[in-house]
Amino acid sequence: MTAMMWPAVVEVRLERGVVEAAARNRNGLTYKGFGVLSGNATSSLLLDYKAEQPVAYWRMVKTLFGGQRPLMNTVKIEMGNDRNNSTGPNVATMRDRDDYPVVARGPSSQLASDARRYDPDIKVSILRWMAPTWVHSNDDVYRWYKNTILAAYREYGIMVGSVNPDVNERTADLDRVAEFAHRVHTDEIGFEGNGASDPNAGWRSDKERELFHRIKIITSDEEVTGTFAGEVIAHPEYLQAIDIASYHYSVEDDSEGNFKRLADEYDKEVWNSEAQATFSNSADRPNSTNGDGLTDEERASLTCAFEGTGLDVFGPSDGTTRVDVYVDGSLTMENTALQVNEGSLRTQLCVGGLQSGHHEVTLKLANAREWGIDTIGILS
Numbered sequence: 001m002t003a004m005m006w007p008a009v010v011e012v013r014l015e016r017g018v019v020e021a022a023a024r025n026r027n028g029l030t031y032k033g034f035g036v037l038s039g040n041a042t043s044s045l046l047l048d049y050k051a052e053q054p055v056a057y058w059r060m061v062k063t064l065f066g067g068q069r070p071l072m073n074t075v076k077i078e079m080g081n082d083r084n085n086s087t088g089p090n091v092a093t094m095r096d097r098d099d100y101p102v103v104a105r106g107p108s109s110q111l112a113s114d115a116r117r118y119d120p121d122i123k124v125s126i127l128r129w130m131a132p133t134w135v136h137s138n139d140d141v142y143r144w145y146k147n148t149i150l151a152a153y154r155e156y157g158i159m160v161g162s163v164n165p166d167v168n169e170r171t172a173d174l175d176r177v178a179e180f181a182h183r184v185h186t187d188e189i190g191f192e193g194n195g196a197s198d199p200n201a202g203w204r205s206d207k208e209r210e211l212f213h214r215i216k217i218i219t220s221d222e223e224v225t226g227t228f229a230g231e232v233i234a235h236p237e238y239l240q241a242i243d244i245a246s247y248h249y250s251v252e253d254d255s256e257g258n259f260k261r262l263a264d265e266y267d268k269e270v271w272n273s274e275a276q277a278t279f280s281n282s283a284d285r286p287n288s289t290n291g292d293g294l295t296d297e298e299r300a301s302l303t304c305a306f307e308g309t310g311l312d313v314f315g316p317s318d319g320t321t322r323v324d325v326y327v328d329g330s331l332t333m334e335n336t337a338l339q340v341n342e343g344s345l346r347t348q349l350c351v352g353g354l355q356s357g358h359h360e361v362t363l364k365l366a367n368a369r370e371w372g373i374d375t376i377g378i379l380s
Contacts, residue, residue: 039076172229
């Protein structure tokens with residue numbers, strides 16, 4: 001028996017000032033949870049499901065937002081503009097400057113309201129990809145956002161918790177964001193109606209005004225690691241205005257560690273505000289009909305000629321690799337996921353049921369994943 005030696009004693013030094021600073025940090029060092037995005041027409045069928053398949057719809061909502069520790073605690077909503085900005089159009093709440101916002105026109109606010117049945121503390125965040133054709137200035141953007149937010153609150157009882165007034169996946173316009181933040185936090189006008197006689201104008205209650213003034217301001221939902229953190233730190237007016245720093249498809253800090261500083265030193269929330277497999281990596285969707293961009297030269301394949309009724313393929317598999325199976329030149333199994341197993345020399349794929357005789361089976365990688373094979377067994 002070999003005696004196990006403990007490592008040398010490790011000294012841990014706690015500095016009082018650092019501990020006290022961490023104790024005061026309420027935003028930057030706390031985990032916030034996960035959210036869902038309703039945008040780019042990805043939720044367009046929700047209202048149909050709700051009307052035609054209510055049992056399935058409410059089961060889905062309960063699964064996502066129910067329980068003591070919900071899977072999702074935030075609904076992020078695209079401020080639609082009736083145009084296709086990515087994978088489909090989200091409807092605009094206001095199609096003219098003087099319109100009263102029709103928040104029930106699309107599914108997003110209704111989804112947030114339905115989620116609130118299971119989670120009274122559900123958070124709502126909004127962001128625009130573009131803007132309706134009547135929006136030309138910062139004043140128009142503010143009117144569109146504010147009136148939509150207040151109309152949704154009056155319709156569904158949910159106040160938006162955070163807003164990015166800038167444009168999705170664009171370089172941050174920090175002056176615009178700071179101006180918007182100042183307007184939100186000092187607004188005494190309330191809903192901007194069409195004249196003094198408009199019954200919707202103003203604030204409906206002190207609570208409505210108070211909740212609106214609490215809205216947090218986000219910047220900038222840039223694609224990959226944000227470029228703005230250093231500039232925010234360098235300018236007190238930006239630090240005061242911005243509550244949440246966000247960017248997409250990256251968990252990396254910038255080269256100077258500024259996002260860590262925003263969280264650690266300035267108590268700002270830092271969000272990975274858009275990142276998922278099935279939306280952007282379409283080849284990973286279970287029933288995808290889209291290609292993965294690989295050329296034939298890049299796509300690994302293996303051909304096995306044998307006498308028998310089929311074959312078993314052995315090797316480690318986590319279930320994410322997919323293959324196309326050709327038997328005697330014909331595609332018989334398309335985009336098939338390998339079986340999940342517990343490691344080497346375990347079955348990951350079975351091609352069986354063939355008529356006894358000579359066959360040639362080709363296995364071709366169907367997605368961009370590593371694929372390891374230990375051995376192949378012939379079925380007699």
